[in-house]
Amino acid sequence: MSICLGFETWTNFHQKSQDMGAHSTVVFADLTGSTAVFESMGNARAAETVTRLTQWIAAVCEAHQGRVVKTLGDGVLAVFQSGDWATRAALEMQRNHQKRIQTWPPALRMELQIGMASGDVLEVDGDCYGDAVNLASRLSDLAGPRQIWATQSVIDELNGQEVRHRSLGPINIRGKSEMPVVYRIDWQDESLEFLTMPATLAQMNRPKEASFGKIELSWLDVRQTFNATDLPIYLGRVDDAEFVVNDPRVSRLHARLESRKGSCVLVDVSTYGTWVQFRNATGISGEIALRRDECVLHGNGQISLGAPLSDLSAPVVNFDTTGGLMVLSR
Numbered sequence: 015m016s017i018c019l020g021f022e023t024w025t026n027f028h029q030k031s032q033d034m035g036a037h038s039t040v041v042f043a044d045l046t047g048s049t050a051v052f053e054s055m056g057n058a059r060a061a062e063t064v065t066r067l068t069q070w071i072a073a074v075c076e077a078h079q080g081r082v083v084k085t086l087g088d089g090v091l092a093v094f095q096s097g098d099w100a101t102r103a104a105l106e107m108q109r110n111h112q113k114r115i116q117t118w119p120p121a122l123r124m125e126l127q128i129g130m131a132s133g134d135v136l137e138v139d140g141d142c143y144g145d146a147v148n149l150a151s152r153l154s155d156l157a158g159p160r161q162i163w164a165t166q167s168v169i170d171e172l173n174g175q176e177v178r179h180r181s182l183g184p185i186n187i188r189g190k191s192e193m194p195v196v197y198r199i200d201w202q203d204e205s206l207e208f209l210t211m212p213a214t215l216a217q218m219n220r221p222k223e224a225s226f227g228k229i230e231l232s233w234l235d236v237r238q239t240f241n242a243t244d245l246p247i248y249l250g251r252v253d254d255a256e257f258v259v260n261d262p263r264v265s266r267l268h269a270r271l272e273s274r275k276g277s278c279v280l281v282d283v284s285t286y287g288t289w290v291q292f293r294n295a296t297g298i299s300g301e302i303a304l305r306r307d308e309c310v311l312h313g314n315g316q317i318s319l320g321a322p323l324s325d326l327s328a329p330v331v332n333f334d335t336t337g338g339l340m341v342l343s344r
Contacts (some may be wrong), residue, residue: 038135039100039168040146041080042154043071043107044089045124054121064088067124071107078103083142088124089154093142097132097164097171101199104128104162105177108201112160125160129153130199132167152187153196156309158290158302162199169197183277183310193275196310226278229271229311231257232332245273249319249331261329263320269304271311278335280317281308289318289328311335 045067052060068090072082075092079099083091094100107126115123131153133146149165157163169179178200184193228241231249238257240247247256250267259268265284272279282288282304290302292315301323302309314334321328 037133038093038095038142038146039097039130039132039171040135040142040144040150041075041092041094041100041104042089042129042150043075043092043104044086044127044154046127046159047124048088051122051124063122064124067111071126074107074110075103078106083137084140091142091147091151093135096173097130097168098173098175100130100132100168101162101164101172101175101177104130104199105201108160108162127154127157127159128162129155129157130162130164130168132165132171148189149187149194152189156185156302156307157198161302162201164197164199166195166197180312182312184275185310186274186279186308226273226276226335228335229278230334233257233259233329240271242273242278245271245278247271249317257331259319259329259331261320264329265320268319269317278311279308280304280311282306284320286320288320289322291316291318291323 045064048060048064051063054060055063064087068085068088071090072085072092075082075090075094078094080092080094080103083093085091092100092103094103107128111126115125129150129152131146131149133144133149135142135144135146137143146167153163153165163182164179179197180200182196182198185196186193226242228239230237230239232238236258240256244256247270248267249255249257249259249264249269249271251258251260251262251264252266255267263286265286268282268284269288270281270283272281280288280290283306288304290304290309290311292313303322311333312335314332314336316323317331317333318325318328319331323330
């Protein structure tokens with residue numbers, strides 16, 4: 015079937031698709047925990063609260079030269095002309111949102127998780143399309159509460175802005191044949207030893223051998239060390255797993271550790287999910303929930319199998335990729 019567009023129709027389509035320019039930075043900002051808020055407050059009050067928050071997120075984007083494409087229930091999709099302005103907006107969102115919710119009852123606190131990616135973006139009839147859009151959406155899902163994850167292309171556009179960030183290494187993104195290098199952008203005051211400054215400085219100070227070499231795991235009185243060459247291994251409830259966690263909430267083979275391109279990757283293959291937290295200079299980072307997803311393990315932290323870390327009875331495995339296992343208090 016051949017499709018013929020009249021000159022006027024084609025011109026209108028072309029103008030609509032070029033409104034944002036060929037290159038943009040896409041930001042997905044999502045609120046987590048809204049389901050619990052609807053249960054606690056009721057539909058009407060919860061909907062009003064979520065709407066006010068998404069309107070505020072949209073206003074922050076617009077104040078930093080961003081353009082709001084659409085709101086998605088409890089999230090906002092916006093585009094910026096550069097990663098510099100997009101990062102400024104994301105930092106303001108996290109900092110001010112955290113100040114706001116400190117006075118809220120714990121059951122009503124909705125955290126922000128943000129994903130950012132730069133690339134060619136096409137807008138058609140009020141929506142936008144492109145690899146950067148898909149990638150920013152996936153990073154928002156993977157980032158977890160209180161996190162900002164961004165691609166290398168965003169970091170390259172910081173234009174000297176002093177933003178601390180840490181490379182999480184190449185991360186497997188569903189639907190992409192190549193694993194993009196992902197960075198966690200920090201919005202809190204933390205030690206410069208843990209985080210890196212803009213990319214050029216990070217490369218200058220980067221150790222010669224930064225590849226993952228081994229990981230140490232600890233659960234109760236069980237402690238084991240696995241070299242990169244030992245991987246892949248499984249964490250699970252049965253003896254077939256290389257690291258056994260005997261708890262009914264843990265699946266027979268619950269999670270897999272893989273060595274990929276110098277990084278240690280945790281892959282959830284369980285029934286009930288896996289939760290991860292990282293330890294940094296000021297304490298414990300936000301919790302990342304994995305449901306048939308994966309994340310790069312770096313530094314040290316905790317892996318909770320079958321239940322969130324907020325459940326004090328959850329089976330929690332401590333991990334360390336730096337060579338000295340630190341058992342984290344619960």
